[in-house]
Amino acid sequence: MRYSYFFMRHRRTLKKVGLAFVGMAVCTIVLWRIDRDLSYARDYSFVFDRKLSSQAQRAIAGATSSAIKTAQAAPSQLIEQLHKQFDFIKNIAVFTIPGSRAIAKIAAHKPLCLLDNNLALLSNGKTIDQQLLATPTIAQTPHVAVEDWFAGDGGIPARLAPFLKALGQERMNSFNVTWHGDHEVVLTPKETPTFCLVIEAREDVTNTLLAAGTTVKELLAARGILGGPRKRSWAADLRFKNQVIVYAGKRGREHGSRSF
DSSP states (O other), rough: OOOHHHHHTTTHHHHHHHHHHHHHHHHHHHHHHHHHHHOOOOOOEEEEOOTBBHHHHHHHHHHHHHHHHHTTTTTHHHHHHHHHOOOTTTEEEEEEEETTEEEEEEEOOOEEEEETTTTTETTSSOOOEEEGGHHHHTSSSSSSEEEEOOSSSSSTTTTHHHHHHHOOOHHHEEEEEEEEEEEEEEEEETTTTEEEEEEOOOOOOOOOHHHHHHHHHHHHHHHTTTTOOOOOEEEEEOOSSTTTTEEEEETTOHHHHHHO
């Protein structure tokens, strides 16, 4: 009688506790099933970023195939391995399908610019072979000429990537950029090849700084001496505090030759 009274009085509470236990059991089974499916994915399909070439896609598929053969095909392991192997991968999302199958969606870092020696500089500061990028991506990416490749361990100059990232792709689309070193970068407006700006490779390149060079260009154009009959080219050196030094020389000469 005592037990009956207890159950009658607390039946709602007991019902809630029972439902909670059932819910926990179901969640445990579901999570176990998901973990089991993730751990035993053996057939991967891919959705590749359009920035990647077919060569890059084949390389990723091949690396995945190798991982499956060595029993390292669980998504967590595969994601870690692909990130280590391919610098251009930004993100990997894996979706599992019943039957030990999975779909991997690959996102790539955006290329900042193309460099000499068939290299491309990515937004994460890494360089890759241009052949890993799709043809339309290459066509839409600005080129930067690098005259000084000294970088210690055979990589790119240490300040090159931070500077170009600060400069931004929009500006690189407006200028032909030539890197002569940390203290000498030449920006030539694409619409005015007889005039250029000379700046340092700083990460605080501002519109105000570049506007000073534009003012010089407008003054030269107003005087009618920019690209005149003498075929002279001009450079506005913006590397000095509170002053702009203007050089003149024959058109076609590089600033690096000191012929201004």
